[in-house]
Amino acid sequence: MPKNSPLSKTVSYAPPKPLYEQVKSYVLKRISSGDWPAYCRLPSEHTMVKDMGISRMTIHRALRELTQAGFLERIQGVGTFVAPIKAVPKNLELNDIDQVIRARGSKHHCKIHFLQAEPADTDAANLIAVSEGDQIFRSYFVHYENDIPLMLEDRHVSATLFPEYLEMDFHDSTADRCISNRFALLSHEHNIQAKVSDAEISHFLALDAATACLVINCRTWFGEKIVSTARMVYPGDRYHLG
Amino acid sequence: MPKNSPLSKTVSYAPPKPLYEQVKSYVLKRISSGDWPAYCRLPSEHTMVKDMGISRMTIHRALRELTQAGFLERIQGVGTFVAPIKAVPKNLELNDIDQVIRARGSKHHCKIHFLQAEPADTDAANLIAVSEGDQIFRSYFVHYENDIPLMLEDRHVSATLFPEYLEMDFHDSTADRCISNRFALLSHEHNIQAKVSDAEISHFLALDAATACLVINCRTWFGEKIVSTARMVYPGDRYHLG
């Protein structure tokens, strides 16, 4: 024991990473250093077992996880190869409006302009995949950051899939979160465009002059069915994504 | 053998899914049906081993993969629980401009307005994290869809990290893909806003009148270092994301 054993204890060895993590790190290091460029063939599992003295299941787990993460490609009967680099997914994460506002240190509140059942007109019927005239729910909210309007949320909701929608409390939670909490395994489809404010947008977002706005259209699926579609409009000078 | 055995052969049984996939499907079905709501405790691995007659490693793999996918949460020494539903990531995938244009069935080409080394001014130095006056590369391209300008790409590139940048061929590949092909394990950071076209944008994108534009700023990291930053401007009436 060295004389500074109390200190040594404080330093507390990082617990050694599991073997499969060590193998993953090793492979990633070889890839990022350029030792193993794209399409390069890796040693076989059997070879790695011999060379590293690690069991095949452990090697296999490491390589499988790197494959799932997009770094490798494996072909049964052939071998393991470094994946071409496009594999890095360029995703933009979309967060809830109230969380974004709170993360900025501001106060969020939501004004409900209307929240009602109505028969679907042609547009709404298309948006949410019901027949024209079917009853749907519609909500029309404006979200504020410290009393300045930041987002107009115009939402259609399926009355058959989510009959309780009108009774939700939208002051504590967003519509989006109410829907997420109600259904398991939702999927989302987004579309983002830029658009100059029109009379409707200018009115509800309190814009003096024509302003470029971000318009995000989001459709939410539960399995094969559309639960909700939302049009969210942000003034470009007050908000940006990402 | 039934009399239509040739047909039976043609039908070709789907090969049975691996056991761990069957376990995953079973658990997902229980979750999405509502049998196992959020925070619900799952049977222990040992219990599943007994009940299903499947070895623990196989059960464990199924539950681990569902955990990685965000459906479950596991606590060592405690148990396995259904994850609260927020887990569904709402991501927007950002694709390469030339691929988007070709996917629309249009023709892509790129006009190079300039491509040069220059000393970093204050803005550029901040964008790419070098010192003012350091040499950097700058490219200024316009991408066309069938001869209509669709995107202005103003890019700064680190001359130390990517000295070959000026010699790349940008007619066959995009700048973004050149960079991706050059480095392994890049990460990207995006910022999207709406902005009214100014004189510069109107000129290069051939806009007659003030137009709302999508502006995407993208920073590309190689480990701790910034390889490139790009400002990409799309006219809102010609393009939308997603």
Next chain:
DNA sequence: GAGTGGTCTAGACCACTCC
């Protein structure tokens, strides 16, 4: 037939939590 990766098992040891 030799080599590859894909799956699965029965057992082991461990760290951790809860009692």
Next chain:
DNA sequence: GAGTGGTCTAGACCACTCC
């Protein structure tokens, strides 16, 4: 101490590719 999940092994059988 009993129960939990986390890791690891040594072996097995398999489907697949390439020769």
